[in-house]
Amino acid sequence: MDSLLSIRDLSIAYRGRGGTSQALREVSLDLYRDETLGLIGESGSGKTTLALAVLRMLPPAAHIPQGQILYHHDGRTADVLSLGAERLRRYRGEEVAMVFQSALSSLNPVLRIWDQFLDTARAHGETDPARVRTRTRELLSHVQLEPERVLSAFPHELSGGMRQRVMLALALLLRPRVVVLDEPTTALDILTQRTIIDLLRSLRREFGFSMMFISHDLSLAAELADRVATMYAGRIVEIGTTDELFYEPRHPYTVGLLQAVPTVHGDHRTLHSIPGSPPNLQRLPAGCKFHPRCPYVRPVCTEAEPDLLHVSNGHRSACFFWDEVRR
């Protein structure tokens, strides 16, 4: 398959007062053409850091001891982490776009929506307002907004769901090939969430981009993703197709996440939470980072950390005993 983004052995640490936090540890991941990849995990598992790294939007306290983020385009490959300032600016928005979690605060309150579209187009060399207008209208209609009404409005005059849709349209303005979404539905009510999910699907069909989204909402991942990666303590601990991950999870943490979600048909007594709490990123335990919370723990787990092991074609799990893990 055609890989658009290849993340290779990427480690990211945050320097803070109490020491260094290992936000990502030697993560390797590919995002393929026309696929939707969901990253799931608890807060602090490194999923947001990974998403921000793809756009090189990490906060100043972050540093990258090793790794590469390769972007493949037209048979050429660019290392995102070493792009010059101007090429990085063009890369953001034109090649990879990002949609933030906070629909309510992600638009500049003092500029009309139209100006924010125009700003974006101009920043990437489109100087003809008429062309921008046409493209913008098309996008806004696609996200089911009335273009003329929305374009002349200020952000505070729109509802949260409308603002989220404006953000989607704005992210797609420059025809990016990858869209990264950070908790795209978390800030919205449940009905609006539904519309956004449907919209994301239809937009992807229409405009054909790859999507990488972060969520702790497993049902969102199940609905939207082709592949899902589970992250824990800065690592990918399991990755596979959505069906495999949800029906035959092979990592105890994925199993724990699935059992923590109530289902419509399920008995509420079958609902379990994962015992313990996420690890302290400044003082990670030895061996497998999940072993203090793991029901399958054996002596070897406290000594060595497993790599991602082959389960089946495309399905890998970082558990020595994946064969025993069952839902």
Added chain:
Amino acid sequence: MRKYLAQRIARAVLTIFLVVSFTFFLIRLMPGNPIDLYVQEQVTTYGHTYEQALEQARGFFALDVDAPLSVQYAQYLGNLARGNLGQSILSPGTPVSSLIKKFLPWTLFSVGLALMISFTLGVGLGMLMAYRRESWIDHVLTIIATVTTAVPNYLIGILLLVVLGVQTNLINVAAIRGSLSPGVRPGLTLTFLLDALSHAALPITTYVLATAGAWMLSMKSNTLGTLGEDYVGFARARGLPDRRIAIAYVGRNALLPLFTQLTIAIGFVVGGSALIEYIFNYQGIGLVLYESIVRRDYPVMQGVFLVITVSVVLANLLADLLYGRLDPRVDLTAEPV
């Protein structure tokens, strides 16, 4: 909107009336009055009887300090309503309005220019400090800003005078006394402008030094807050150029709270100049106020206080009206909840 405007203007007029009345009585509560001083002088120097001197003073000053306060107050308001601010007691025959007309422009020129310089400098440096936070430039500027803000402006003025004018002799203090050199006529000529600027340079430097620090510190903290906003992150993620983000996304939003402060500062342009103009002997309205207070020149004091009140009230009115234009989230016509 029209209803809102009418309400605001009515409130402004009421405010001016209240302040004018308040200052009228407050001024008369100060110990000593000009006529006592004059009468005493007539009696001791020219041997007039007390009654004679008082009679003379009454005719001379067109002011009867023995009349009941209520009568004086009614008279004052009546004159004010006709646009008559009265005459100076010290320089009889000089209407207060002509004093204001003569001295106010110099203050507006010097303090107004200083305010513009100070605001621009403060906003620019404040943003620089925020963008380069925790660098040496941020630390140095923070210290300078804190110190200059803490020192009162008249001390800064005296310090400038002593250091530049006396100790190092870099500036010829005698040559820049007053607001214009003798022989220079006001007009749109380069000589006039340069001369006016050289005379105003020290007062302006003082105002700027005394006020820029506060603008810098406010702008720094506003900018830091704005830099963390999601819309700035989203703008960067769309590949907007840094310049555009700094101006339209960070700058405009960080400036909004400063704007109210600026309009209020404009209101204090007139009032804040008294001590500085006295120190530099700059012929502005502040100096007039200072002298009129020392000599208890009631009509002049009332006149200058009126100008100060009107400018503060107008500036506030302007701030309220303009804010709705600058921040689209503010709806002036909305009923208060």
